[in-house]
Amino acid sequence: DAKTTQPTSMDCAEGRAANLPCNHSTISGNEYVYWYRQIHSQGPQYIIHGLKNNETNEMASLIITEDRKSSTLILPHATLRDTAVYYCIVRVVSNTGKLIFGQGTTLQVKP
Amino acid sequence: SAVISQKPSRDICQRGTSLTIQCQVDSQVTMMFWYRQQPGQSLTLIATANQGSEATYESGFVIDKFPISRPNLTFSTLTVSNMSPEDSSIYLCSAFGGRGTDTQYFGPGTRLTVL
Numbered sequence: 060d061a062k063t064t065q066p067t068s069m070d071c072a073e074g075r076a077a078n079l080p081c082n083h084s085t086i087s088g089n090e091y092v093y094w095y096r097q098i099h100s101q102g103p104q105y106i107i108h109g110l111k112n113n114e115t116n117e118m119a120s121l122i123i124t125e126d127r128k129s130s131t132l133i134l135p136h137a138t139l140r141d142t143a144v145y146y147c148i149v150r151v152v153s154n155t156g157k158l159i160f161g162q163g164t165t166l167q168v169k170p
Numbered sequence: 171s172a173v174i175s176q177k178p179s180r181d182i183c184q185r186g187t188s189l190t191i192q193c194q195v196d197s198q199v200t201m202m203f204w205y206r207q208q209p210g211q212s213l214t215l216i217a218t219a220n221q222g223s224e225a226t227y228e229s230g231f232v233i234d235k236f237p238i239s240r241p242n243l244t245f246s247t248l249t250v251s252n253m254s255p256e257d258s259s260i261y262l263c264s265a266f267g268g269r270g271t272d273t274q275y276f277g278p279g280t281r282l283t284v285l
Contacts, residue, residue, distance in 0.1 A: 102212065102262055102276035105171070139234075148213075152272050155201060158264070160213040 062148045068165040071141075077134040079164055080148030084128045091152050092123060094132045095164065096143040097163075103146065137168045174195055176279035182283045183253055189250045194262030198243035201266040203238070207279070208259045216261075221244040224230050253284045262266045 064082040083092065090136040093108040107114055107121045110128075114121045120133040134141055146163040173196040183189050193202065202219040217238055218226040225238035240246040250257055260281050265276040 072246075100260075100279075100281075102174075102278045105273050105275060108273065144212075157201075157215060157218060157266075158274055159215060162212050 063149060064163055065145075065164045067160065067162065068167065069138045070167050070169055071134075073139060073170050074101050074136055074170055075125050075136040076116055077141065077166060077168070079132040079134075079145050079147075079166065080129065081131070082129045083149045087151070090149045092121065092127075092130050093148045093150055094119070094121065095116070095146045095148065095157065095158075095160075096141075097146070098140075098143040105162075106145075106148050123153045137166075139168050139170065142166060171273070172199060172275045173265055173268060174265055174275055175263075176263055176277040176280050179278065180281040181278045181285075182285060185209070185254050185284055187216070187253055188249055188251045189253065189282060190247050191261055193246045193265075193277055194267045199265040200243075201274075202246045203266070203274075204238060204246070204248045205262040205264060205276075206227060206259045207262060208238040212226070213262065219248075250282065253282075257285045258282055258284045 091108050091110050094106040095103040097103045107116055107119050109121045109123055125128045144163040144165050146160050150157050172179045174196045175190045204216040205213040206216050209215045211237040215222040215228050216236055217229045219238050221240045221243055235251055237249045260279040264274055
């Protein structure tokens with residue numbers, strides 16, 4: 060699986076949009092971009108995933124560049140409960156696909 | 171989404187003993203996985219639990235230390251054998267492929283402390 064690069068930490072003001080970048084310059088054509096987050100002491104929570112088109116759900120938006128070498132997760136109105144470690148993972152979608160976690164970005168939402 | 175439960179949620183064990191962690195999914199799933207998260211670290215994949223056959227272990231993990239069972243499509247166990255304080259971690263079960271989804275979901279984890 061391709062590797063990803065994320066900033067170690069970021070801050071965001073409550074109520075503002077949080078934009079979390081991820082580089083995946085060696086991504087293959089059959090690999091999706093997945094985002095998970097882990098709130099302290101809990102199991103990772105699925106957020107969103109995409110292949111090449113931008114995606115939006117009730118939690119977040121995922122913007123993938125045209126060359127697919129990077130992406131941005133957008134939390135439109137961050138709250139204190141969004142403070143967590145956010146993981147960007149690329150993964151082949153198949154019956155044997157597995158998630159390999161990097162170090163992620165620690166997002167601190169501040170009042 | 172698949173709902174995953176784990177037992178126990180936490181335990182404190184003596185070195186040299188073994189602990190078996192149970193993972194139950196509320197629907198049949200294609201793949202099940204076990205992860206370890208050491209204090210302050212990211213998640214590390216231990217193995218893929220294969221239904222009806224031996225688990226597939228990642229580099230650095232062996233069956234003698236982490237035996238895994240998966241008797242059916244909704245249940246798996248991970249045993250941490252001959253424990254030492256270095257085994258103190260959160261152990262997480264994960265499942266993929268339930269109800270036609272291509273998303274992987276995680277259980278709440280088992281927090282293990284070895285004295």
